[in-house]
Amino acid sequence: MGETVPAGSGRANGRAYDIVLFGATSFVGELTAEYLARHAPLDCRWALAGRSNAKLEKLRERLTAIDPACATLPLLRADVSDSGSLRELAGSTRVLATTVGPYVWYGEGVVAACAEAGTDYADLSGESEFADRMYVEYDARARETGARIVHACGFDSIPHDLGVYYTVQQLPEDVALRIDGFVRAGAMFSGGTLASALNAFARGPQILRAAKERRQQEPQPVGRRARAPFAAPRRSRETGTWALPLSTLDPQVVARSAAALERYGPDFRYRHYASVKWLPVAGASVAAVGALFALAQIPAARSWLTGRYGAGAGPDAERRDRSWFSVRFVGEGGGRRVFTEVSGGDPGYDETAKMLAESVLCLAFDDLPKTSGQVTTVEAMGDALLERLQGAGIRFRVADVRQV
Numbered sequence: 425m426g427e428t429v430p431a432g433s434g435r436a437n438g439r440a441y442d443i444v445l446f447g448a449t450s451f452v453g454e455l456t457a458e459y460l461a462r463h464a465p466l467d468c469r470w471a472l473a474g475r476s477n478a479k480l481e482k483l484r485e486r487l488t489a490i491d492p493a494c495a496t497l498p499l500l501r502a503d504v505s506d507s508g509s510l511r512e513l514a515g516s517t518r519v520l521a522t523t524v525g526p527y528v529w530y531g532e533g534v535v536a537a538c539a540e541a542g543t544d545y546a547d548l549s550g551e552s553e554f555a556d557r558m559y560v561e562y563d564a565r566a567r568e569t570g571a572r573i574v575h576a577c578g579f580d581s582i583p584h585d586l587g588v589y590y591t592v593q594q595l596p597e598d599v600a601l602r603i604d605g606f607v608r609a610g611a612m613f614s615g616g617t618l619a620s621a622l623n624a625f626a627r628g629p630q631i632l633r634a635a636k637e638r639r640q641q642e643p644q645p646v647g648r649r650a651r652a653p654f655a656a657p658r659r660s661r662e663t664g665t666w667a668l669p670l671s672t673l674d675p676q677v678v679a680r681s682a683a684a685l686e687r688y689g690p691d692f693r694y695r696h697y698a699s700v701k702w703l704p705v706a707g708a709s710v711a712a713v714g715a716l717f718a719l720a721q722i723p724a725a726r727s728w729l730t731g732r733y734g735a736g737a738g739p740d741a742e743r744r745d746r747s748w749f750s751v752r753f754v755g756e757g758g759g760r761r762v763f764t765e766v767s768g769g770d771p772g773y774d775e776t777a778k779m780l781a782e783s784v785l786c787l788a789f790d791d792l793p794k795t796s797g798q799v800t801t802v803e804a805m806g807d808a809l810l811e812r813l814q815g816a817g818i819r820f821r822v823a824d825v826r827q828v
Contacts, residue, residue, distance in 0.1 A: 439515075439516060439517055439518050440469065440516045440517065441469045441471050441498070441517040441518070442468050442470060442517065442518050442788045443460070443464070443468065443471075443517060443518070443784050443788050444470065444472075444473050444513060444516065444517040444519070444520050444521070445471070445473065445521050446502060446520060446521065446523070446524060447473075447474060447524035448474050448480065448483060448523075449472075449476060449479040449480060449482075449483055450523045450524070451738040451773065452523050452548065452776055452777055452780075453474075454483055454486075455773055456521070456523065456780050457472060457483060458486075458777075459777050459778055461490040462490055462491070463781065463782075463785070463816075465785075465789065466493075468785075471497065471498035471499065471500050471516075471517070472484065472497060472498070472499050473499075473502045474500075475501065475502065475503040477501065480499040481499065484497050484499060500516070504524055504530045504531075504533050507533055507536075507537070510533045510534055510537040511541070513534075513537065514537035514538045514540070514541040514543045515537075515541045515543070517543060518543065518787075518788055519544040519546065519784045520534065520537075520538055520545050520546075521545075521546045521577075521781075521783075522545070522546075522547050523780070525547075525548065525549060526551065527547060527549040527554040528551050528553050528554040528627070531547065531549065531554055532554075532558065532561075534547075535558045535562050536561070536562060538566070538573065539562040539569060539573060540569065541569065541571070542570045542571045543571055544571060544572045544574070544784075544787045544788075545571065545572070545573045545574060546574045546577045546784050547574075547575055547576070548577060548580070548776060548780060549575045549576055549580070549673075550576055550578075550580030550672060550673045550674075551673065552634075552635065552673045552676060553627060553630055553634045553635075555576070555798070556631075556635050556637065557634045557637075558573065558575070559641070559642065559798045560634070560637050560638055560641055562798070563797045564797070566796055566797045567796045567797040571796060571797075572787065572796055572797070572799055572804050573797065573798040573799070574783065574787070574800070574801055575677075575798070576673055576800075576801070577779055577780045577801060578775075578776035578777075578779050578780055579749070579775060579779070580673055580674060581672075581673055581674040581677040581800075582779045582783070582809075582813070583749070583766045583768070583771075584605055584607075584674040584675075584677070584678060584751060585681055585801050585802050586766070586801065586802060586809065587605065587751050587753055587764065588603055588678045588682075588694060588753060588755075588802075589681065589810070590753075590764060591603055591762060592687060592688055592689075594764065594822055594825070595756075595757045595758065595760055595762060596757060596758030596760060597687065598690065599690075599757045600690060600691035600757055601688060601689045601691070601755065601757040602693050602755070602756045602757065603692075603693070603695075603754065603756075604660075604662070604667075604694070604696075604697065604753065605674075605678075605695070605696050605697065605751055605752070606660065606662075606663050606665065606667060606698075606751065606752045606753075606754075607670065607696070607697065607698050607749070607750075608665075608698075608749065608750045608751075608752075609749040609750070609771050610746075610747055610748050610749075644683065645683045647690070648683070648686070648690050648691070649690070649691045649692065650679050650682035650683040650688060650692045651692065651693045652675035652678055652679035652693070652694045652695070653693065654669055655667075655669050655695045656669065660697070662752075662763070663699055663752055663754075664701075665699040665701050666701070667697035667698070667700075669696065669697055669698075670696045674696055675694055675695070675696040677800050677801075678694045678696070679694060681800045681801075681802040681803055682694070684799070684800070684803045685803065689757065699752065738772070738773050744770040745769070745770070747769060747772075747774075748767070748770070748771075749767060749768055749769075749771035749775070750765060750766070751767070752764070752823075753765070756828065759827055759828055760825065760827060760828070761825070761826045761827075761828045762822060762824070762825050762826075763822070763823040763824040763825075764820070764822050764823060765819070766818065766819065766820050767818075767819045768817065768819065769817075778816055778817075778818070782813055782816055783805065786805045786808050786812055787804070790805070790808040790809075790812075791808070792804065792808055793806065
């Protein structure tokens, strides 16, 4: 078994590592590490990072059972409260992935270190406030150093961002495009996702302020329009379900990909929904979200919920194996209507770990567009990541094509 080493050591010939996984001993972090142990190329120089040496060593032992080469996997000490350790961590690697959230509390130091070091960054954040604040504070510096800052590299927001991109490719070019996404899932979502949602419900003014500051700074496309309006609930004839609007980060990410890429046409609109078969279930879902929002305003209730279902734990493998997700897209433009679907297994854990791992492998090893600053998964990785995820078992398919 190799020794635990300080982050940033062993850099005589440039960056010591291709990939570092920070927060490797979290529940999703461990699943991501296991995926890398199985799928990283033989010449990939990667390392595990976190604040507990004992936990990192135990994880390395489990990874060694998957691949004996992991017995010498480097272990790096770093803590979000120690900015020096984060600077060393970012300086040691070409790509840094972090699972340490909620990101609005624990993520800024990692982004700052990567932006300064010119290190590519990937996370699992679905927090709009965090993405907006990081854009305002660090996009310009990341562009100067060449760092690609890529948020939302899990179920938030890869199936939606890449799913819309895949749908756009089935439609004519240089025409106005209208796409709706309908999300269904049979799964228990992660404690980290719940903690982020509760935090967002309790931080309405801060979220609005961060969004306003970003709008004032972020350039808009010239001669084109890309929108993701919040739509009203409705009965969807296309899917035969009730469509409930989702106020998640996903439509914002889609709109930013559309603003960045001319392939989305001169006038692009995306709407994002949860897809519910039965009206009573739709009503109960709305009531549950309302109750959760109300509880999030009470600090004691928020703390109890976060502790009861918080980050760091998750369902066993048998339950995850029964979980699934499906996102159906209906796209229309230029007299053509297409129906596409992105689907896979357990969204909150297994597939999220897969998406994060394939994203960092893509950033580290694939031939990608020249981008820097805060960019979306489509803008940064596009076709390369789409091909990777298809090869990894996440299904992208065209269900139907019609003329209208």
